[in-house]
Amino acid sequence: MPGVVGMISQMAPKECEPLVSCMLDVMRHEPFYESGSLAYTEQGLFAGWMAHANSFAACQPFFNEARDIEILLSGECFPDPAMVAMLRRQGHRFENIMGAWLPHLYEERGERFWEELNGMFSGLLVDKREGRVVLFNDRYGTERLYWHETADAFYFASEAKALLRVLPELREFDLKQYRLSARMHQRCKGMKNYKLFRYEDLLAEPRKTLVELCEFIETDFMEDMLEPQKGRHEHQRSSLTGKQQKAFDPTAAVRWRKVISPLDNLLILGLTQTSMLRLDYDPETHPIARMADKYQQSVGA
Numbered sequence: 001m002p003g004v005v006g007m008i009s010q011m012a013p014k015e016c017e018p019l020v021s022c023m024l025d026v027m028r029h030e031p032f033y034e035s036g037s038l039a040y041t042e043q044g045l046f047a048g049w050m051a052h053a054n055s056f057a058a059c060q061p062f063f064n065e066a067r068d069i070e071i072l073l074s075g076e077c078f079p080d081p082a083m084v085a086m087l088r089r090q091g092h093r094f095e096n097i098m099g100a101w102l103p104h105l106y107e108e109r110g111e112r113f114w115e116e117l118n119g120m121f122s123g124l125l126v127d128k129r130e131g132r133v134v135l136f137n138d139r140y141g142t143e144r145l146y147w148h149e150t151a152d153a154f155y156f157a158s159e160a161k162a163l164l165r166v167l168p169e170l171r172e173f174d175l176k177q178y179r180l181s182a183r184m185h186q187r188c189k190g191m192k193n194y195k196l197f198r199y200e201d202l203l204a205e206p207r208k209t210l211v212e213l214c215e216f217i218e219t220d221f222m223e224d225m226l227e228p229q230k231g232r233h234e235h236q237r238s239s240l241t242g243k244q245q246k247a248f249d250p251t252a253a254v255r256w257r258k259v260i261s262p263l264d265n266l267l268i269l270g271l272t273q274t275s276m277l278r279l280d281y282d283p284e285t286h287p288i289a290r291m292a293d294k295y296q297q298s299v300g301a
Contacts, residue, residue: 002057003027003074003158004124004145006047008133011152013039016046023155023162024048034058038070040126045133047072047124056098064103065093068128071102074158075121075143083116114139122158175271182275196279199253204287206248250291 005023009016017039024035027050037048038061049072051057056076063070079101087094087104094100106113106125114136122137122145135156137143146163147156148170157163164170188194195216201209206226214221228248260268269283276283283289 002051005157009153026162069103070126073123077119182278200288203250
């Protein structure tokens, strides 16, 4: 999936640059993707980007005339023609390519720059005049940014798995958060504007679950909803299998069993049993359990 990655660190460039390249490789699902990288060694910033060919972000990075403001972007922003005309009247010179106007708008608006962006996006802004780096995304958080800070560096990426590739120690089960979610469900399940939709329900019975979801949010169900692999994620491959997922794959709910030991499996089930009951989920009787058994048998065959 196209996006941005990077890190801020005082470690040597020879240590940082391979890590950024590794994160980028995780997001290169197809050979025709465009990509690039940048490094500001004095600021300790190392970043990269991945984009579909001929997309909004394919011509980045975007600079102002003095090249002291630089922007990397994932997604797209829709410019107001009146705003673009205003920038040209103010003397800004930029090409007629997708996001070329972005750093010039930042020059004019400063902190109000973010208020005028319209679209689904996330990105990185480097302001060498002020000596600062800003990570941002659209106001609704449609395009996500994941980050993690260690003693040596601050890492960020548009895909969580890019961070997991260079920080494998982050692959852990958050038992505290799971228990908190179960308690919150108990408090909210009687409310008219609350309804729990389990991941396992969606994988086991996608049509039934999506119809119920559409009824709850008062929108029309469409058959296309049963094929989420189409559209912007059609070329994206699974980080676990390396294959392109077709519609809802029930085996996605049980793949984790292949990467942990039987002892860890028993420990997780034991530690989460009370919370699963609070979430009205029984792993022994849920339809996904039968699918899990069939999957395990096919793996063992």
